[in-house]
Amino acid sequence: xxxxxxxxxxxxxxxxxxxAGVDRAIRIVELAIAKWGAPVYxxxxxxxxxxxxxxxxxxxxIFVEELxxxxxxxxxxxxxxxxxxxxPSKAEERGLTYVDATCPLVSKVHKQAEKLVAADKHIIFIxxxxxxxxxxxxxxxxxxSMTLVETVEDANRIMPAQPERLxxxxxxTLSVDDTRQIVAALQARFPQIQAPRREDICYATSNxxxxxxxxxxxxxxxxxxxxxxxxxxxxxxxxxxxTGIRAQLIERAEELxxxxxxxxxxxxxxxxxxxxxxxxxxxxxxxxxxFVTTSEEVEVTSEDMLFKLPRILAAA
Numbered sequence: 001x002x003x004x005x006x007x008x009x010x011x012x013x014x015x016x017x018x019x020a021g022v023d024r025a026i027r028i029v030e031l032a033i034a035k036w037g038a039p040v041y042x043x044x045x046x047x048x049x050x051x052x053x054x055x056x057x058x059x060x061x062i063f064v065e066e067l068x069x070x071x072x073x074x075x076x077x078x079x080x081x082x083x084x085x086x087x088p089s090k091a092e093e094r095g096l097t098y099v100d101a102t103c104p105l106v107s108k109v110h111k112q113a114e115k116l117v118a119a120d121k122h123i124i125f126i127x128x129x130x131x132x133x134x135x136x137x138x139x140x141x142x143x144x145s146m147t148l149v150e151t152v153e154d155a156n157r158i159m160p161a162q163p164e165r166l167x168x169x170x171x172x173t174l175s176v177d178d179t180r181q182i183v184a185a186l187q188a189r190f191p192q193i194q195a196p197r198r199e200d201i202c203y204a205t206s207n208x209x210x211x212x213x214x215x216x217x218x219x220x221x222x223x224x225x226x227x228x229x230x231x232x233x234x235x236x237x238x239x240x241x242x243t244g245i246r247a248q249l250i251e252r253a254e255e256l257x258x259x260x261x262x263x264x265x266x267x268x269x270x271x272x273x274x275x276x277x278x279x280x281x282x283x284x285x286x287x288x289x290x291f292v293t294t295s296e297e298v299e300v301t302s303e304d305m306l307f308k309l310p311r312i313l314a315a316a
Contacts (some may be wrong), residue, residue: 084139
């Protein structure tokens, strides 16, 4: 039972929370507001986290889904997930000042896609239909140059016109294990398929999934802080569940029903790459208020990645 005598040991995964691309994107919005004054428009959520979005709104950011919603004469920032080429082109046509906050690791995938198409390859893109990163990557190349694959079943079903001309790329925030299985299925069917030089799944996604696996066998349950539309956060909950424990994705501490912790003695805690550390602290404080808690941080690797700011803001 929960209650003041319920002892709860917290295993806190590390790395967790913000990655370098998210840090950079948030800083870009803040610097744009400092440079040009409010309002600064942002096309799509800068990162998938309501707390972050609301914090930036309070500073003067206005979030819209399409460029058509941005009035003339105001700056606009493109989200960390990347945008189709048509979006900056349209901004230039309108004479809008824009700053591209696309994560450099997503931009790397965009450049690979362009090079592969220029080399007359057809790209099998592994990703989740409708995710902004997928939409943005498909928008880098001519229509028909890429085929989306979401599952092993898709990989076994596709019938490319020129199987000898295939290459594959992936979304940066996928399940490492799922992607490995899909790639294996593609390589079994199309032995000549060209792989990226380096894995497209980003370091932060891989590290956070590895950190969850490192603590899961000691946990009775796992809480993941992150947004329901955050791909990397959803994957963390899936990774935990696949080890055989209960897992729940929550945006804020207040969402947790304490009854969910009945029978839990060891609780894993992590956060997706777009969830700030303040939300982890908020969750731990709530747990401390209701349980006798002890805690331990388990670090599988340290991260020191930093990305440069766009030139237009570097001196802001």
